[in-house]
Amino acid sequence: MRRRLPALLLVVASAALADTRSFVDQSDLPAEAVRSGSVFLTAETRALQADGFANPGYLWVERGGELFNDGDKVCSSCHQADALAGAAARYPQYDAVAGALLNLEARINLCRQHHQELPPLAYESDELLALTAYVANLSQGRPLTVAVDGDAAPFFEQGRAYYFQRRGQLNLACNQCHDDNWGGKLRGDTISQGQPNAWPAYRLEWQTFGSLHRRIRDCDVGVRAEPHESGSEIYISLELYLAWRARGLAVESPGIRR
Ligand code: HEC
Ligand code: HEC
Known part of the structure; x- marks a missing residue:
């Protein structure tokens, strides 16, 4: 216990009594x-x-799956969902092209900008949450x-x-x-x-x-x-x-x- x-x-x-010096413990x-x-x-x-039916998070996963397979230059025109299994478990990841550390949300937004010529999605938007949930869910169970x-x-x-x-x-x-x-x-x-x-x-x-x-x-x-x-x-x-x-x-x- x-x-x-x-x-x-x-x-x-x-x-309240402590001073404001920073403190780094490693x-x-x-x-x-x-x-x-x-x-x-x-x-x-x-x-x-x-519970895959009762867990409301799966509403976002499902919506993400629709977005993944929807539109003109859809995500699925370049990515097979199977091939993205395990990807989320390796993020955040440094990306040499962007010269930045990307988390899954940032990676998805870069694909929209570079590969779909679409504007990035707002961070807490339902669309970005849905796409992130969909891609993350493809890695469920992966370490x-x-x-x-x-x-x-x-x-x-x-x-x-x-x-x-x-x-x-x-x-x-x-x-x-x-x-x-x-x-x-x-x-x-x-x-x-x-x-x-x-x-x-x-x-x-x-x-x-x-x-x-x-x-x-x-x-x-x-x-x-x-x-x-x-x-x-x-x-x-x-x-x-x-x-x-x-x-x-x-x-x-x-x-x-x-
Ligand atoms: C005063 C105590 C306190 C501090 C300081 C604190 N947290 Fe938390 N945090 C909580 C509580 C309470 C929860 C909700 C219960 C839980 O999951 O731990 C939480 C939840 C979380 C979760 C969700 C865990 C999960 O399984 O869903 C993460 C991630 C997290 N905190 C990260 C941080 C980070 C990073 C910092 C520093 C920037 C931080 N917390 C500072 C108390 C704290
Ligand atoms: C025109 C092709 C194309 C489209 C469309 C596209 N991507 Fe990508 N994606 C790539 C390429 C190429 C990479 C490898 C990184 C790079 O070169 O940009 C990548 C990388 C990724 C990665 C990281 C995979 C890994 O193993 O690290 C994820 C996740 C991803 N894309 C998700 C998406 C999502 C979600 C969409 C739709 C919103 C999308 N992509 C649309 C081409 C595309």
Whole structure:
């Protein structure tokens, strides 16, 4: 049993007194401790996620499948869905043509721009969520395996630094909740390890489907820090760190989360 919550509350209570110096701790969650967020759900929510008919996330997967096979220069004119199985588990990924780290959303938007001559879709639009959910779902069950060396290395270091940096009025870093206090309770919720493998996911609190970046924005807002834009380089770098930290966890999207 993990009963670390009093320590967290102390941290929160003392935050007001703490100075604003940044704090970087480099101790990563050990690989053998890694648990999917679904472990911390109630049995009902876990069952809902597993039910392909009742899980509302599959509405976005289905819509994504329609978009994938629809229109003039459709995605499926270049990609066979089978050939994209496993692709999502390797994202974020550095792309030499773009000279940037791309997550799945950014990769899909680049295909629209370069290969379909279409404008990029807005980050939290239903269309981009649907296409991302469709492509992510093709990797369901595949273990996350991202590359963090070579050109990806500076992004990885930037993402890791963000994860360990205290921020906001509560002066808390991601690791203080998701490495040091997972299994504890916070505002009626069980704190998980903050793993990215269920996303994009349907969040009951939102009553809709959303991106990993939207979920991270809520955590930044939760410590009363200014969140970054969804799709920003810093969040894609953070996503790369999260995917590396979750290496070996199976892709679950479309997940259901509280
Ligand atoms: C004050 C504690 C706290 C801090 C600090 C915090 N989070 Fe969270 N986070 C939560 C809670 C509570 C939830 C919802 C329950 C859960 O899944 O852990 C959550 C959920 C998540 C999830 C969804 C996990 C899943 O399985 O769906 C991710 C990803 C996440 N956080 C990442 C982050 C990142 C990245 C940071 C730093 C930028 C961060 N969190 C900072 C408390 C925190
Ligand atoms: C005209 C051909 C073409 C079209 C249309 C196209 N793509 Fe692509 N896609 C590519 C090529 C080529 C790549 C390899 C990267 C590159 O060179 O841009 C790629 C890469 C990808 C990848 C990464 C695969 C991997 O293994 O890393 C995904 C995911 C993807 N496309 C999804 C889509 C989606 C979704 C659409 C429709 C919105 C789409 N593509 C439309 C040609 C296309």
